[in-house]
Amino acid sequence: MFDSSAPVDLPALTHPALDGLNPEQRAAAAHRGVPLLIVAGAGTGKTKTLAARVGHLVAEGADPNRILLLTFTRRAAEEMLSRVSNSATNRAAARVWSGTFHAIANRLLRQYGGAAALSPSFTVLDQADSTDLFGIVRTAEGFAERGKRFPRKETISAIYSRMVNSQQKLGTVLDVDYPWCADYADDLRTLFGAYTATKRSQQVLDYDDLLLFWRGLTVSPVGGAMRDLFDHILIDEYQDTNPIQADIIRGMTRPFDDPCPTEVCAVGDDAQAIYGFRSASVENMWAFAEHFPGARTITLEENYRSTSPILAVANAVLAQAAGPSFGEVTHFAKELWSTRTSGIRPRLITASDETDQSRFVAEAVLDARERGIDLREQAVLFRAGHHSDGLELELARRDIPFVKYGGLKYLEAGHVKDLLALLRVLENPADVLAWHRVLATLSGVGPATLRRLNDELGFGNEGDAPVDADGVPTTRTANALDRFLDSDLKLPSAAAEQTKELRNALGACATGSLRPAEEIDRLKPFCQLIFPAKYDNPAPRLADLDHLASTAGAYRSRDRFLTELTLDPPSKTSEQAGPPHLDDDWLTLSTIHSAKGMEWKSVHLIHAADGNLPSDMAIGDKAGLAEELRLLYVGLTRARDELTVTFPLRFHVHRQGLDDRHVYAQLSRFLEPVRPLFDQGHTGAAEGTVDLTDPIASVGVADEVDAMLFSLWD
DNA sequence: AGTAAAAGGTTTTTT
DNA sequence: ACCTTTTACT
Numbered sequence: 119m120f121d122s123s124a125p126v127d128l129p130a131l132t133h134p135a136l137d138g139l140n141p142e143q144r145a146a147a148a149h150r151g152v153p154l155l156i157v158a159g160a161g162t163g164k165t166k167t168l169a170a171r172v173g174h175l176v177a178e179g180a181d182p183n184r185i186l187l188l189t190f191t192r193r194a195a196e197e198m199l200s201r202v203s204n205s206a207t208n209r210a211a212a213r214v215w216s217g218t219f220h221a222i223a224n225r226l227l228r229q230y231g232g233a234a235a236l237s238p239s240f241t242v243l244d245q246a247d248s249t250d251l252f253g254i255v256r257t258a259e260g261f262a263e264r265g266k267r268f269p270r271k272e273t274i275s276a277i278y279s280r281m282v283n284s285q286q287k288l289g290t291v292l293d294v295d296y297p298w299c300a301d302y303a304d305d306l307r308t309l310f311g312a313y314t315a316t317k318r319s320q321q322v323l324d325y326d327d328l329l330l331f332w333r334g335l336t337v338s339p340v341g342g343a344m345r346d347l348f349d350h351i352l353i354d355e356y357q358d359t360n361p362i363q364a365d366i367i368r369g370m371t372r373p374f375d376d377p378c379p380t381e382v383c384a385v386g387d388d389a390q391a392i393y394g395f396r397s398a399s400v401e402n403m404w405a406f407a408e409h410f411p412g413a414r415t416i417t418l419e420e421n422y423r424s425t426s427p428i429l430a431v432a433n434a435v436l437a438q439a440a441g442p443s444f445g446e447v448t449h450f451a452k453e454l455w456s457t458r459t460s461g462i463r464p465r466l467i468t469a470s471d472e473t474d475q476s477r478f479v480a481e482a483v484l485d486a487r488e489r490g491i492d493l494r495e496q497a498v499l500f501r502a503g504h505h506s507d508g509l510e511l512e513l514a515r516r517d518i519p520f521v522k523y524g525g526l527k528y529l530e531a532g533h534v535k536d537l538l539a540l541l542r543v544l545e546n547p548a549d550v551l552a553w554h555r556v557l558a559t560l561s562g563v564g565p566a567t568l569r570r571l572n573d574e575l576g577f578g579n580e581g582d583a584p585v586d587a588d589g590v591p592t593t594r595t596a597n598a599l600d601r602f603l604d605s606d607l608k609l610p611s612a613a614a615e616q617t618k619e620l621r622n623a624l625g626a627c628a629t630g631s632l633r634p635a636e637e638i639d640r641l642k643p644f645c646q647l648i649f650p651a652k653y654d655n656p657a658p659r660l661a662d663l664d665h666l667a668s669t670a671g672a673y674r675s676r677d678r679f680l681t682e683l684t685l686d687p688p689s690k691t692s693e694q695a696g697p698p699h700l701d702d703d704w705l706t707l708s709t710i711h712s713a714k715g716m717e718w719k720s721v722h723l724i725h726a727a728d729g730n731l732p733s734d735m736a737i738g739d740k741a742g743l744a745e746e747l748r749l750l751y752v753g754l755t756r757a758r759d760e761l762t763v764t765f766p767l768r769f770h771v772h773r774q775g776l777d778d779r780h781v782y783a784q785l786s787r788f789l790e791p792v793r794p795l796f797d798q799g800h801t802g803a804a805e806g807t808v809d810l811t812d813p814i815a816s817v818g819v820a821d822e823v824d825a826m827l828f829s830l831w832d
Numbered sequence: 833a834g835t836a837a838a839a840g841g842t843t844t845t846t847t
Numbered sequence: 848a849c850c851t852t853t854t855a856c857t
Contacts, residue, residue: 190847220847245846253850270842270850298843325847395845502844532849564835610835685847711845735843749845 135173139166146383146416147171152374153382153410155356155403157450160432160755161423161717164385165194168352169201171383175350176202176210186348186370187216190355192686194715198354215348219363221685223328226335226344233340234331234819239546240321244684246530247551248324249275254554255312257565259305269299269306278310281830282326283360283397288831307831314827318820320550327823329362334819336369345372348380355714356386357403358393364402364409374412382410388450389436390752392711394745403450421454423717425461427795428761429454432754434792439747454755464761466789466796471768476512478801479722482762483518483705486720491760493519495719497706499753501731505724506707513705523708533649533659534666538680540641541634544627545676547599550577559648560617562610571609575601599628619644634670634679638663710753721757726750727765727783750788763789763796 136144143163146156147170158164168187176182189195195216202211215222228238243251253271269277277299281291288307292300299306317324323331336344351370353359359367371380384406391400407413421429433453469475483496500506506522513520536559542552550572557563557571575598601607603625609617623644627637642663649656673679706718725731731753732746754761765785784790 218847267841267851272850273843328847393846396847504844562835566834612835709845730844733844736845745845 133174133177135177136170139163139170140420142416142418142420143167143170146418147174149383149414149416150381153406153413154384155406155413155415156383156385157415157417157452158385158387159417159419159421159452159454160387160390160752161421161454162418163420163422164354164387164418165198165715166201167418168354168383168385169198171352172198172211172214173202180350182210182213183215184347184349185214186222186351187214188219188222188351188353189216190218190358190714192217192221194354218685219332219359219366220325220328223332224681224685227323227328227331230335230340230344231331233335233338234823236323236331236820237321240323241542241546241549242328242681242684243317243322243324243551245275245325246535247684248279250555251316251551252278252309252313254551255309255316259308259312269296269302273299274306274309277306278313279326280397282330282827283362284399285361286830310831311828314824316550318824320548322549322551329360329366330823330826331819333362333366333369334823336366338819341369345370345380349378350381350383353382353384354386356384356406357388357391357400358386358396358398359402360397361399361402364399368409371410374410389452389748390714390755392714392745392749392752394741415450417450417452419452419454421456423758424454424456424755425458425759426456427461427463428754428757428759429456431464431761431792431795432751434795435747435754435788436751438788438791439744461759463797464757464763464795466785466793466798467762467764468785468798468800469764469766470801472508472766473512474801475724475764475766476509478764479509479724479762480512480516480518482722483720484516486760491719493703493705496722497708497713497716497718497720497756498722498724499708499710499713499756500724501710501733501749503709505730509724510707519702519704520707521704523706523712531659531662533645533653534662536648536652537638537641537645537663537666538683540624540644541637541676541680543599544624544637545680547597553577553598556620559652560609560613560620561648561651562612567610571607574607599624603628616644616647619647634673634676635667637676638667638670710749713756714752717756717758719758720760721753721762723753723761723763725765726763726786726789728786729783730765731786732788747788750786 133148136147139147140163143166146154146167149171156164156167158167172185172187175185187195187198189198195218199211199214199216202214215225217225224242227234227236227240231238231240249271252274256268256271256274273296277288277291277296280286280295281288284291288303288310292303292306316322317327335341348370351367353367367382367384371382373379384403386403388400388403391398391403394400402409407415424432467475467478469478479498483493483498486496487493498506498509510520510522536555539552539555542549543556546552553575554568554572558568563571577598603621623641626632626640632640642660645663646656646660649659653659670679673682708716728734731750732743736742736746754763766783768782785793
């Protein structure tokens with residue numbers, strides 16, 4: 119550890135790119151030389167500072183092509199760069215390499231992946247694809263009749279990903295996080311092996327592979343070339359990076375004793391670390407000075423966002439972290455303060471039940487609007503995606519427009535995946551996963567037929583797929599589309615009409631003369647044919663396809679469209695009433711996770727009941743509880759002027775339909791000690807609370823990655 | 833043998 | 848709402 123309270127010299131820096139920054143922000147933006155860690159509390163102008171730093175670098179003559187800006191979402195990168203271009207350095211910002219770790223990995227691997235025997239045309243599996251692949255592999259391996267229920271494919275995928283990202287042994291992950299699956303350790307080992315083999319033979323990478331291969335390449339013969347790409351690396355939300363990402367940063371950095379070292383600047387707030395479930399590790403931030411010797415730290419503590427009554431609540435909540443119930447929560451002591459001393463006190467509202475809560479929030483939202491706070495300046499935040507279900511109904515009833523972030527996205531809906539599978543088959547006829555999805559939707563096609571078709575299309579499992587010198591799969595699988603169109607395939611007679619339509623549509627699209635949006639239109643009749651049999655509510659699902667076509671309208675090439683969609687999926691949930699027009703006013707509904715980095719004038723935090731926040735799934739261990747505490751902190755600090763926290767005394771556990779049980783709840787344990795800082799009230803019937811460096815051979819990287827993976831489950 | 837329909841279960845948060 | 852297993856039907 120290092121001393122974060124070391125005095126920081128703050129030279130009187132003047133430069134147009136630094137206008138409007140306070141002394142600490144200015145020092146951070148203008149700092150040169152040794153690695154820099156900016157500890158930036160909530161609302162302390164982190165985005166502004168990072169943007170100013172990029173602007174200042176460019177203004178001082180840095181080549182924007184040689185700056186790498188890693189952010190948590192692409193939206194964050196865009197916002198930052200747009201702020202740069204508003205200042206003196208206008209256009210240069212567009213040439214900065216910016217994006218998420220995964221998107222940058224995708225870009226670098228297409229260029230340097232040859233050193234890992236990776237074809238430049240590899241495809242990326244998103245979370246859902248990877249889960250589907252586990253499903254396919256599982257049936258192929260034939261796990262059944264085991265007395266107990268075999269874990270769901272989502273669970274298998276989650277176990278795998280946790281194991282890889284945290285770099286822990288399978289046994290450890292099972293013991294700690296998935297004790298109810300411990301009986302299946304051997305079967306899981308088999309599955310993981312088959313899963314990896316399938317990915318490799320198909321030239322396909324999952325999200326985790328993108329990071330693993332990037333890291334692998336940094337220690338391969340092309341590592342030096344990759345380290346030479348950038349003079350500056352800036353990383354946002356450093357507290358939410360995982361160990362592999364930390365390795366990547368180190369691997370991409372020319373050390374400080376190099377004649378021309380890479381300048382590293384990481385920004386983060388350990389009080390806002392909320393992605394532990396994804397194996398993010400705050401320790402990256404805590405160990406920054408060990409990973410980057412000589413590092414300097416600058417702390418930003420002046421909050422420009424919230425009024426002090428709101429900050430008082432947030433600080434008091436976070437202060438509980440010192441108590442005995444938690445593990446270590448934060449290392450970097452900071453106390454946010456604000457000059458916005460006036461302002462109304464936050465409200466804490468007890469609602470008698472969920473319906474009451476929804477009604478109250480809807481009215482509070484309308485009331486705020488009457489006081490001049492537009493809907494777009496308000497947000498409703500909650501722990502889990504389904505916590506807004508009731509409220510959504512209430513809002514719809516009152517014609518209050520809203521957009522929901524987080525929760526289930528429309529890309530994850532079955533019917534959208536159906537259509538994307540069709541596009542993927544066209545784009546890459548060797549994409550077995552997409553073929554599976556397409557063929558399985560035909561009536562009369564079950565597991566057995568699927569297996570037969572799989573072989574007949576050339577995806578048989580004898581030996582590895584033949585590859586050419588560049589590692590590209592050769593003819594045998596590449597012409598699966600031709601084989602399908604040639605109609606010498608025997609398909610069930612029940613699917614005769616569907617098959618005919620499918621052949622026509624794919625044939626028309628395969629000519630390559632259509633744009634992505636037109637292809638979607640051409641494929642729609644086929645969907646009309648299969649949706650009624652597959653889904654209970656085909657009409658709205660078909661309507662979604664038009665929505666997708668309009669999204670695709672922005673793209674000229676199918677390839678670009680598909681890649682963008684997997685690496686940077688739209689975060690909005692499909693909205694029933696159609697997307698609001700840009701000039702309309704709408705309310706934001708969001709999970710706290712998805713609200714990270716954002717702010718609103720008025721924030722309504724709902725379902726602040728114990729069991730929901732903290733989630734009763736996280737109550738087991740100290741680390742989990744600490745993360746829930748930080749999550750509440752993140753939620754509270756999104757508010758600028760007004761904060762309303764509500765919780766229902768009674769809510770339904772609508773896990774499974776049958777018994778419509780309701781459960782009595784208490785206020786979140788994190789808020790109970792802080793009650794006096796709120797103006798308290800209750801709705802209708804509620805009264806009080808109820809008790810209750812050696813270069814390795816070129817193919818080595820893939821082998822190395824595989825060997826590492828195997829070591830985790832052997 | 834193989835598919836479809838019906839019954840029985842289901843641990844948040846997301847790049 | 849969706850997935851897995853079981854049962855019934857062709």
